[in-house]
Amino acid sequence: MPTIPRTEDGTPQRSTQVTAGPRPVPPPPPPTAKSGAGGDWADGFRRGLSRVPKPRFKLRYLWLLLVLWLVFLVAVPFFAWSKVSQVDAFPAGNRPPDTPGTNYLIVGSDSRAGLTPEQRKQLHTGNDSGQRTDTIMLLHVGSGPDLLMSIPRDTSVPIPGHGTTKINAAFAYGGPKLLIQTVEDLTQIHIDHYLEIGFGGFVNVVDAVGGITICPTHAMNDPLANLHVQKGCQHADGPTALAYARSRHADPQLGDIARGGQQRQVVNAVAHKALSPWTFLNPFRYWNLNMSAADSLTVDQGMGVFAMGRAAWGMTHADLNCVVPISDLFVHLDPQRAPEMFRLIRNDDTAAIGPNLCTQSGLPRS
Numbered sequence: 001m002p003t004i005p006r007t008e009d010g011t012p013q014r015s016t017q018v019t020a021g022p023r024p025v026p027p028p029p030p031p032t033a034k035s036g037a038g039g040d041w042a043d044g045f046r047r048g049l050s051r052v053p054k055p056r057f058k059l060r061y062l063w064l065l066l067v068l069w070l071v072f073l074v075a076v077p078f079f080a081w082s083k084v085s086q087v088d089a090f091p092a093g094n095r096p097p098d099t100p101g102t103n104y105l106i107v108g109s110d111s112r113a114g115l116t117p118e119q120r121k122q123l124h125t126g127n128d129s130g131q132r133t134d135t136i137m138l139l140h141v142g143s144g145p146d147l148l149m150s151i152p153r154d155t156s157v158p159i160p161g162h163g164t165t166k167i168n169a170a171f172a173y174g175g176p177k178l179l180i181q182t183v184e185d186l187t188q189i190h191i192d193h194y195l196e197i198g199f200g201g202f203v204n205v206v207d208a209v210g211g212i213t214i215c216p217t218h219a220m221n222d223p224l225a226n227l228h229v230q231k232g233c234q235h236a237d238g239p240t241a242l243a244y245a246r247s248r249h250a251d252p253q254l255g256d257i258a259r260g261g262q263q264r265q266v267v268n269a270v271a272h273k274a275l276s277p278w279t280f281l282n283p284f285r286y287w288n289l290n291m292s293a294a295d296s297l298t299v300d301q302g303m304g305v306f307a308m309g310r311a312a313w314g315m316t317h318a319d320l321n322c323v324v325p326i327s328d329l330f331v332h333l334d335p336q337r338a339p340e341m342f343r344l345i346r347n348d349d350t351a352a353i354g355p356n357l358c359t360q361s362g363l364p365r366s
Helices: 037-050 059-081 117-123 168-187 199-206 239-247 255-276 279-280 283-296 305-316 338-345
Strands: 085-087 100-109 133-141 147-150 156-159 163-168 192-198 213-214 220-222 227-228 233-235 298-300 318-325
Touching: 059 163, 059 283, 059 305, 100 168, 100 213, 100 233, 100 305, 133 168, 133 255, 147 255, 156 168, 163 227, 168 192, 192 199, 192 305, 199 239, 199 283, 213 227, 213 255, 227 239, 233 239, 233 305, 239 255, 255 305, 279 283, 283 298
Parallel strands: 085 298, 100 192, 147 318
Antiparallel strands: 100 133, 133 147, 156 163, 192 298, 213 233, 220 227
16 A cells, blocks of 8 residues: 655645646637638738838928918018119199098009010010100099099190190109199099009019900901900910000090000909919919019009008909090090099098999990
8 A cells, every 4th residue: 555654743744746637728719800701811911001111291391381381472572572663752742631541543654664675676665765654543442342443644634834735744744743743633532652564564464474364345456556356355465465455546436545444454354363372372473473563563652562462452353443534535524423433532432433433435324
C-alpha cells in the first residue's frame, strides 16, 4: 500500500504537486453583427484602410487665402486712387447752398493727351489741342431714384463773362471751374463732386472690362466718328464704344440730341461691367480696370474712393435716365419744365419726376 507522508505531529501532509490532466479550452467569442459570410474579409479590409494615411486638409489655409484675397480687393483701389489726377474744380465766390443728396458733374473731355498719332488716327480724334467736352452729365444720388441727366453740349446758356452761347464753351474758356459755375448758376443745384475722363482713358476702361454691349435702334454710319454698326444689340470694343458715344450725325431726326442717350447707354454699360461679380473674381481684369481708370480720371480734390464707388453704383442703377428738358432742337431749355426738374433735384425729390419731365430726347411728350 502506498504510504502517506505525515508531519511531525502525525497529521497527513498536503501534496503541492499538480496532477497532470487536460487544460480547459476557452469558449469561442460570441458572434458579432459583422460576422457571417465575408465578415472576416470585410473586417480585415477595414483594418487595412485604417492603416492608410488619410489626407488632412488644412482649413486654416483656406482662411489664409480668403484673407489675402480680401486684402487684394481692398488694396488695389486705394493704390490705383493714388495715381488719379486731382484738380481744383470748384469756383470761388457765392455758390448755391448745399442740398440733400449728392450731385456729380460728369464730363467727357476730348483731350488728346496721352494718345499717340496712330491712336488719334485710329480713333478719328483729330489733332486738336484745345480743351472741349462733348459729354456733360449730372448724376444725382439721394433718398429717391438715382437720376442721370445729359446736358447736350449745344445747350444755349449764359456763361459768366462770355454771354449766352453753347454750354461746352464754358469748359473751353475756363475748364472745370467755369463749367461748374455755369451749371450751378443755371440750375441752382450745388455740385458736390467733379469727374472727368479723356478719350484714351475711356477706350482703355472699356477694353479693361472686356468690351460692352451697345443696342442701337437703327443702323449707324458716321465716317467722322469712324462708326459703322448695324441695328440691334452687339458687342463693342473700346474704339467702337468711343465712336458710338461721340457720333452726332447718325441719327437723321435728333442729330446731336441723340448722342446724349448713346453716352448714357455706354456709361451705364461700363459701370455695370465694372461692378459685375466676374470683375472681382478675375484678378487680371480687376487690376487692369483699376489701373486704366486711374490713368484716365481727373477728379475734384475732395473726391475719395467711396464717393467714386457711389458714383459708379449710381450710374449703373439710375432709374431716371434722360436729357435736360428742352423746348426745341436748337437746344433751348424749356422755360417751364426745366426749372421744375431743377427744383425737384434740389429738394432730393426725384420720386416726383414724371415721364413728361424725364424724356430720352429732352423734348416734351407729344
